[in-house]
Amino acid sequence: MGKRVAEGIKRVKQSQRELESSILRRCASGRDRLDKRLATGVKIIKVAPGSTGSKDFPRLWKRDEGDRTKIRGSAEWYIPRRADLRRRMLFLHGGSYVVYAPCDSVYRSLASRLASQCGLCVLSIDYRLAPEHRFPAAFEDACAALKWLSVNGPPEVNGQGKVKGAPFSASPARDLFVCGDSAGGGLALAASMAQRAFVRERLRGVIGLSAWNDLTASTPSYDTRQWCPEQCWGDAVNAGVDRKSGREEAEAYLGRRGVQLHGRDWRASPFFAPAGRLRALPSVLLQVGATSEPSLSV
Template sequence: MSTETASSNLTANPLEYFQVILNPDGTLDRDRLVFPNTSTAPDPTLHAGPVLSKDVPINPSHNTWVRIFLPHHRARSCSEEKLPLIVYYHGGGFIICSPASNIFHELCNTLARDLSAVVVSVEYRLAPEHRLPAAYDDAVEALHWVKTARDEWLADHADLSTCYLMGSSAGGNLAFHAGLRTSVSHDDLKPLKIRGLILHQPFFGGTQRTPSELRLANNQTLPLAASDLMWELSLPIGVNRDHEYCNPVVDGGSKLSEGVDKMRLLGGRLLVTGCDGDPLIDRQVELAKLLKEKGASVVSDFTEGGFHGNDLVEPDKSKLLVQTLRTFMQTTVTCQDVVGSPDKVSTRSVP
């Protein structure tokens, strides 16, 4: 089916879906967003919860910052053993949300608690005010900020040699492109060592609709009209959805080759997660397959049912995600004793 035919069958109003207003000057009014913000808990003497959190600025000229999550028991610990580091990029189609949005704050809180990790959640510039590649630039800049360990929580508790880039939805797209960029220039990040990329229901697209997009074109969680709007507002002006930012498998993934080759030689691994109730599932499966064909070490975790973002709002699904991440992180450290050894692409089905 052509893009035009598919578009004529879409029923959702994407602006209403996001609760945003597109202003005449091309900016977005986000005052009515449905995702409330969550405050930080930075002081171990005042907050009794299992995880502490605080916001730290990165680049004031871009208004970028990070929210750092630290397991509470480590705040007063003198242990020399440091914790793995997860640099996390939030979702929102590149146009909405932040690390303070409750669904992403709670996920990072869970990751820090259940994986006993330091989590750095990155605020990047949003489109359409700042179109791609601005968010990719901010994603990489955040890694250069992290590598200096300027913050005491990072300096005292984070193992910079065991770092994972993770993102949900648009954040998964960000983690992927930031990972490719940094693989090509990995020496610039030392002592930060990226062990793996975790693409959690990553957001990709293309001009030709996939069967899953057509099957779920008007689903409530991510209608196709909403995806179209996100790409329209975030891609560089004048390009279509087959640009590599949106469709990395276009032309057989030719523009991925250098980054994937470098990642393979460095022993980097990828985890791609998804579910068949998500319109994006076909693109996620296709990307995992292509990366494996290019020699990348890929683990895929695709489940039955669900919907886009279900791991963020359903506790049982969140627990399964944490289990998958724990296994991936544990085996990544082991697998990297043999640099560049690709894994099988495995599939798990959950009734």
């Protein structure tokens, strides 16, 4: 009897491991399929450093990739058909402040779909990344971009889809939105809180997609949402991420001992922003993932 029970438990654990692997593979493959899709009818226009006459936006920066240095900093417009050019969104990509760019397929897809579904012009920026540029470089670039976007819009495009003149037009925005995922979601909140009244009065909303708002890894979800291989429940995408690894990841951007020195700075962790700055925000939408409680039978 005891041997049969032990064998049964072993089979259940094996099936759980297989399910866990299947979930992780499905997350990765599903994300890859989705992220390669560009919304139809959305025009993509590059805004290179130096093309706007501003030294702050877009800002040219360099990244070491192996034995070569890559020039970075170009932003991209995403302009859907029949969009109101006065309604604009700043998009800030994720990647823990160390990876990705607007031209990556994962973010071109997302930015193009935001533009198409929201019916507004999206500007996706290539803010400076660590380790070459640590905190507060990304925050400064996001602030500069939002300020620029409040008084500059997309360029004029002729019937053949060609840009006439500069890759932007000097015109004030009527409605401004800011959106970002993960690290970009934290940047979206921080950059919105940092703006002067001239920009804030045009801000209509801030969106954080699984926003990284606390770089100190102090919130309860680091415990409550831990991936449980025995029950195949929790945050499967970030399996293995705990408080220690979360803080180590944050220090890639904040620098050595950065969590201790800067972790509670609202520019890095909007979770700790003072009440006055939070009250100055427009409407905020924070999206998070969730999984129902496990139901496991033997």
